[in-house]
Amino acid sequence: MGFSGFFFAFLVLIFSSLILSSYAIEVSHDGRAITIDGERRILISGSIHYPRSTVEMWPDLIKKAKEGGLNTVETYVFWNVHEPIRRQYDFTGNNDLIRFIKTIQSEGLYAVLRIGPYVCAEWNYGGFPVWLHNMPGIELRTANSVFMNEMQNFTTLIVDMVKKEGLFASQGGPIILAQIENEYGNVISSYGYAGKAYRDWCANMAISQNIGVPWIMCQESDAPEPMINTCNGWYCDQFTPNRPTSPKMWTENWTGWFKNWGGLDPHRTAEDLAFSVARFFQTGGTFQNYYMYHGGTNFGRTAGGPYITTSYDYDAPLDEYGGLNQPKYGHLKQLHNVLKSMERTLTHGNITTNDLGNMVSVTIYATNETSSCFFGNANDSSDATVTFQGNDYDVPAWSVSILPDCKNEVYNTAKVNTQTSVMVKKTNEAENEPSALNWSWRPENTDKTIMLGQGHVSKTQLLDQKFIDDASDYLWYMTSVHIKKDDPIHSHNISIRVNGTGQVLNGQPMNYGPQFDEINTGIPGPVQLIGRNGDETIIKDLSSHKWNYRIHGFAAKWQSDNLPTNQRMMWYKTTFQAPLGTDPVVVDMQGMGKGMAWVNGQSIGRYWPSYLAKEDGCSLEACDYRGTYDNNKCVTNCGQPTQRWYHVPRSFIPNDINTLVLFEEFGGNPAQVNFQTVAPGTVCGNAYEKNNMELSCEGRPISDIRFASFGDVKGTCGSFKKGSCEGGNNPIDLLKTACLGKVSCSIQASDHVFGKSNCTSGTTKRLVVEAVC
Numbered sequence: 001m002g003f004s005g006f007f008f009a010f011l012v013l014i015f016s017s018l019i020l021s022s023y024a025i026e027v028s029h030d031g032r033a034i035t036i037d038g039e040r041r042i043l044i045s046g047s048i049h050y051p052r053s054t055v056e057m058w059p060d061l062i063k064k065a066k067e068g069g070l071n072t073v074e075t076y077v078f079w080n081v082h083e084p085i086r087r088q089y090d091f092t093g094n095n096d097l098i099r100f101i102k103t104i105q106s107e108g109l110y111a112v113l114r115i116g117p118y119v120c121a122e123w124n125y126g127g128f129p130v131w132l133h134n135m136p137g138i139e140l141r142t143a144n145s146v147f148m149n150e151m152q153n154f155t156t157l158i159v160d161m162v163k164k165e166g167l168f169a170s171q172g173g174p175i176i177l178a179q180i181e182n183e184y185g186n187v188i189s190s191y192g193y194a195g196k197a198y199r200d201w202c203a204n205m206a207i208s209q210n211i212g213v214p215w216i217m218c219q220e221s222d223a224p225e226p227m228i229n230t231c232n233g234w235y236c237d238q239f240t241p242n243r244p245t246s247p248k249m250w251t252e253n254w255t256g257w258f259k260n261w262g263g264l265d266p267h268r269t270a271e272d273l274a275f276s277v278a279r280f281f282q283t284g285g286t287f288q289n290y291y292m293y294h295g296g297t298n299f300g301r302t303a304g305g306p307y308i309t310t311s312y313d314y315d316a317p318l319d320e321y322g323g324l325n326q327p328k329y330g331h332l333k334q335l336h337n338v339l340k341s342m343e344r345t346l347t348h349g350n351i352t353t354n355d356l357g358n359m360v361s362v363t364i365y366a367t368n369e370t371s372s373c374f375f376g377n378a379n380d381s382s383d384a385t386v387t388f389q390g391n392d393y394d395v396p397a398w399s400v401s402i403l404p405d406c407k408n409e410v411y412n413t414a415k416v417n418t419q420t421s422v423m424v425k426k427t428n429e430a431e432n433e434p435s436a437l438n439w440s441w442r443p444e445n446t447d448k449t450i451m452l453g454q455g456h457v458s459k460t461q462l463l464d465q466k467f468i469d470d471a472s473d474y475l476w477y478m479t480s481v482h483i484k485k486d487d488p489i490h491s492h493n494i495s496i497r498v499n500g501t502g503q504v505l506n507g508q509p510m511n512y513g514p515q516f517d518e519i520n521t522g523i524p525g526p527v528q529l530i531g532r533n534g535d536e537t538i539i540k541d542l543s544s545h546k547w548n549y550r551i552h553g554f555a556a557k558w559q560s561d562n563l564p565t566n567q568r569m570m571w572y573k574t575t576f577q578a579p580l581g582t583d584p585v586v587v588d589m590q591g592m593g594k595g596m597a598w599v600n601g602q603s604i605g606r607y608w609p610s611y612l613a614k615e616d617g618c619s620l621e622a623c624d625y626r627g628t629y630d631n632n633k634c635v636t637n638c639g640q641p642t643q644r645w646y647h648v649p650r651s652f653i654p655n656d657i658n659t660l661v662l663f664e665e666f667g668g669n670p671a672q673v674n675f676q677t678v679a680p681g682t683v684c685g686n687a688y689e690k691n692n693m694e695l696s697c698e699g700r701p702i703s704d705i706r707f708a709s710f711g712d713v714k715g716t717c718g719s720f721k722k723g724s725c726e727g728g729n730n731p732i733d734l735l736k737t738a739c740l741g742k743v744s745c746s747i748q749a750s751d752h753v754f755g756k757s758n759c760t761s762g763t764t765k766r767l768v769v770e771a772v773c
């Protein structure tokens with residue numbers, strides 16, 4: 001843990017900024033932890049990306065993050081939303097980075113600023129503005145002076161803005177860490193020597209920004225001093241930083257997974273996620289960040305490609321709309337509170353781990369004052385009994401028990417004592433709103449300009465769509481061919497072959513992989529005329545013809561009669577009233593094909609309900625949390641529209657009368673399109689013996705109790721069954737008395753409340769309730 005020369009210089013630097021501001025917070029690190037004002041800290045962080053929600057949602061999201069036990073919020077910085085046109089900046093509305101950081105600050109949380117500015121993030125072009133792609137001589141993410149100059153220019157702009165507002169901890173602000181580049185170690189080998197030079201340049205450029213807090217580089221095992229390399233993944237317990245002076249940090253613990261068009265809904269169980277976190281802290285970790293804590297929505301054209309859906313829910317602890325994803329949220333909250341209560345021991349204690357075999361281990365953190373214990377069982381099928389200092393502890397398969405005093409188990413990752421909330425969609429409850437919306441329509445104007453082949457740009461080649469523009473998914477490629485009478489093809493039966501139209505998501509560039517930025521969007525070609533005459537085939541390649549390019553637009557008048565359905569390239573418009581109340585609003589797109597949707601002029605993203613998720617892969621049985629997770633495990637939604645509902649933030653619909661406009665590409669029928677709200681429908685409580693069971697309908701009264709039993713209950717939320725034994729008192733009556741008509745209630749899972757049970761001794765008893773909101 002010795003200080004290197006540079007490290008010493010770094011501390012001096014922080015010291016000098018200390019003199020400038022009396023509020024300065026000193027952030028540094030040793031091999032054990034990030035230190036804040038000299039104290040080693042346990043940092044529990046969560047990713048919330050500001051453009052994936054709205055300014056109006058931020059305070060509530062961050063408040064819930066704090067209540068969920070986080071002390072840090074992390075975000076990327078999205079270059080292409082801030083500099084959509086070179087040197088023209090946008091920091092307004094949902095792009096107001098400074099306001100977002102100040103919202104974090106006002107809740108008293110720390111912030112981690114991952115500037116990138118390459119961010120991946122399933123974001124359009126990985127966060128790179130498309131104009132960058134078109135700069136002469138540029139090569140992205142490598143030692144290329146054109147690129148490095150632009151990257152430095154943007155990074156400096158962000159750092160200067162943040163400094164001006166005094167938001168780095170060294171200035172008294174909330175930002176304790178910053179990141180340069182992103183997961184470059186995953187792709188560096190394909191850039192050869194230039195990749196290494198670029199990585200080192202990134203580090204030096206970052207250091208030269210003088211921000212007074214440490215920089216991190218995630219997934220970069222050769223991160224140069226003093227950059228801290230950090231881990232991203234489903235599990236990071238096996239991770240070791242690349243030098244002993246760096247703490248063990250996990251910048252992306254994937255709470256779930258993103259969704260693809262045509263793909264299934266991934267779910268990561270609360271038990272497995274809690275297990276991965278507890279393992280990380282059992283094995284010496286001190287900083288961990290949930291990716292994502294709130295996933296949110298890919299509004300407009302921000303979804304990366306190919307095939308990332310508009311919803312970026314991620315099965316995160318806060319759902320797409322900002323509601324609690326229970327039991328994940330509550331189960332992790334309890335874990336965070338336990339871990340934070342052990343902060344001093346975890347950051348100062350001597351760590352001793354005893355391997356008991358069969359993947360079972362006991363870890364003791366000991367300081368002179370206290371000892372804290374983790375009992376880990378990484379065996380995916382066999383439960384264990386750990387005997388420790390004369391007592392027996394039951395540690396289920398694939399779980400970790402935490403004993404802050406090495407005596408009393410206060411938490412086990414597999415024992416969920418939090419309610420499950422089943423969210424439901426309710427139809428628009430607005431007053432006087434008839435069930436069906438009235439639609440007007442107009443066709444995409446394909447006649448005059450388009451059919452005459454007039455474009456904005458001409459080139460004698462097939463262009464990458466990024467070359468033209470990044471303001472629309474749609475681009476007309478137009479050319480004309482004159483076939484003279486004496487042309488051999490003239491007498492042939494002519495057809496056109498277009499290579500590349502299979503990629504229907506033109507306009508949704510990739511965001512990940514080596515040289516991902518060079519993969520074309522649009523029609524890559526070749527485009528050929530094929531002339532057939534009997535056995536004779538003549539091919540005329542049109543790829544290097546003169547092509548005219550035009551971004552789509554429309555001019556036709558709106559009409560109300562004879563609503564066309566199932567027609568390509570059709571615009572639809574309707575007005576609607578905002579649903580009453582404050583519950584999140586979604587629009588149900590059932591019946592539509594594929595296209596884009598706007599509410600009061602703001603794009604709510606791409607829709608594609610006609611793309612069904614594949615038929616198989618879903619299991620009827622409850623997901624087994626045991627065993628290594630990946631995103632193909634615990635999937636749902638087989639055979640259903642990949643994404644049927646689309647988030648309409650409340651702030652998009654402030655008016656009495658609001659407008660919805662759809663551009664339908666494939667053909668659809670808007671008759672069934674309607675607005676709904678999202679709220680808990682049923683909630684299922686679960687509490688192991690001696691714990692309190694808390695039930696809440698998040699602001700609504702509990703209206704009925706469908707099931708209740710204290711014993712060895714079977715089944716899952718929605719299909720509970722009594723076990724072989726239970727307590728003597730009538731549990732339904734007890735629950736009704738405690739909960740009906742209330743917005744929340746609490747009851748203890750004990751023999752005292754539910755009456756002595758006829759369970760054999762040794763039975764694990766739990767109180768299980770299903771309530772209706």
Ligand SMILES: *[C@@H]1O[C@H](CO)[C@@H](O)[C@H](O)[C@H]1NC(C)=O
Pocket residue numbers: 087152153154156157
């Ligand atoms: C970015 O480049 C512009 C010129 O294109 C220059 O005026 C500006 O000062 C640069 N900004 C920074 C922070 O280097």
Ligand SMILES: *[C@@H]1O[C@H](CO)[C@@H](O)[C@H](O)[C@H]1NC(C)=O
Pocket residue numbers: 358359379380381382
């Ligand atoms: C898990 O436990 C079972 C039963 O004791 C044992 O057969 C198996 O090898 C263990 N698995 C691992 C990965 O240790």
Ligand SMILES: *[C@@H]1O[C@H](CO)[C@@H](O)[C@H](O)[C@H]1NC(C)=O
Pocket residue numbers: 350366367368
């Ligand atoms: C921790 O380890 C150090 C070095 O081995 C030892 O001197 C110290 O006594 C230990 N402290 C405790 C509480 O075990």
Ligand SMILES: *[C@@H]1O[C@H](CO)[C@@H](O)[C@H](O)[C@H]1NC(C)=O
Pocket residue numbers: 368
């Ligand atoms: C802990 O106890 C050991 C042995 O008694 C002692 O040498 C050491 O200084 C103590 N450490 C602290 C931090 O009090």
Ligand SMILES: *[C@@H]1O[C@H](CO)[C@@H](O)[C@H](O)[C@H]1NC(C)=O
Pocket residue numbers: 433434436437438
């Ligand atoms: C739709 O049009 C009909 C006939 O003009 C009208 O009665 C109805 O109120 C309209 N519905 C809405 C939602 O505007």
Ligand SMILES: *[C@@H]1O[C@H](CO)[C@@H](O)[C@H](O)[C@H]1NC(C)=O
Pocket residue numbers: 493494
């Ligand atoms: C021209 O080609 C089309 C499509 O292959 C075929 O259906 C048609 O019969 C052909 N006509 C002649 C005259 O060969």
Ligand SMILES: *[C@@H]1O[C@H](CO)[C@@H](O)[C@H](O)[C@H]1NC(C)=O
Pocket residue numbers: 499500524525526
């Ligand atoms: C058609 O496109 C695919 C994928 O872009 C490419 O691999 C293939 O070589 C192309 N075919 C021709 C004939 O160029």
Ligand SMILES: *[C@@H]1O[C@H](CO)[C@@H](O)[C@H](O)[C@H]1NC(C)=O
Pocket residue numbers: 724725726758759760
């Ligand atoms: C416990 O009591 C319940 C209800 O009285 C009964 O159905 C069940 O069979 C009993 N179980 C045992 C193990 O005695």
Ligand SMILES: CC(=O)N[C@H]1CO[C@H](CO)[C@@H](O)[C@@H]1O
Pocket residue numbers: 231232233234235236239629630
């Ligand atoms: C560091 C780490 O845990 N990486 C894992 C991330 O997730 C992928 C996909 O499951 C694994 O292959 C990596 O090992």
